[in-house]
Amino acid sequence: MSPWAIVEKSLERGLDIIALCDHNSAENVGAAMRAGSQKGICVLPGMEINSSEEVHTLALFETELQALKMQELIYNHLKGTNRPELFGDQVVANEFDEVEGFNDRLLIGATRLELDRVVKEVHRLGGLAIASHVDRPSFSILGQLGFIPPDMALDGLELSPHLSPEAAKMTLPEVGGFTLVTFSDAHFLKDIGQCTTSFMLEAPSIAEIRMALREESGRKVLGH
């Protein structure tokens, strides 16, 4: 999925804000942000981080610099080389949709960072930490740990496209007390916009989304 194609598809689907969250890497966020600002859509830089427990967390940042700092920490705690024939090519593209290179690291792997540390580091850099697809049996906090540790300061829980928030509240009692969000989790262009969350915000920013997740100062989650 090239930066331009992502931005075009997102506009076509009527999205106002998207976040680019590659596994364990943020090398494509700059190009996507530049493509987004040219076309008038807010692109937030992020990553989907794989902790040592193999729990996925969405890390969303305000600036590319914050995302790249998180990436540096991730890279320092990630071993292994990619095998493209097994796990696919890991393309790094620029905003002209040109392939600049391939990421050789084993991005599908797990970092040596425990989930608790991942959340703390994301917060330290000013980002939001949202537990990914908590309803899925694999790579989710509920699938891997079986519960949500009570002192884990997650900003929200994401549900996969397969479960509505209403159904989740009934079938997953652990999610009570958390703000629920749903996103596309698109790995292919056709899936962009398949699930969205609407927020009441004054502007498209991490600071505003943080307030909305906490339902502060009139900002809130409007619906899914």
Next chain:
Amino acid sequence: MMNVEEIQNKLQLETVAGEKGLNKQVSGGYCGDLLSDVMANAEPGSLWFTIQAHQNIVAVAVLRELAGIVLVNGRTPDDDTKAKAEEEGIPILISPSPAYHLAGRLYELGIGRIEE
């Protein structure tokens, strides 16, 4: 040494995908549900006991040259997993039993014993 098919019979497992790999020789076993752990530690020729049913398990099995994958505790593979297993010739077997019991019985058969 035994092949996957013989172990399927001795442990009462059911093969659900990748039949063409049933003749793979099994030299050991591995129990683990974290892909990172299996990728780091499983030996080639091992039969892998796990609860993970998603398609990435096939890639890991190919990467580590494992003899096959046994889904325990009654887990069943996703359709994507079965398709990948057919493509790669990795046998996927299922059992209602837990990993401990199955691994124990494999070990009793003399597979993957450590030298005393």
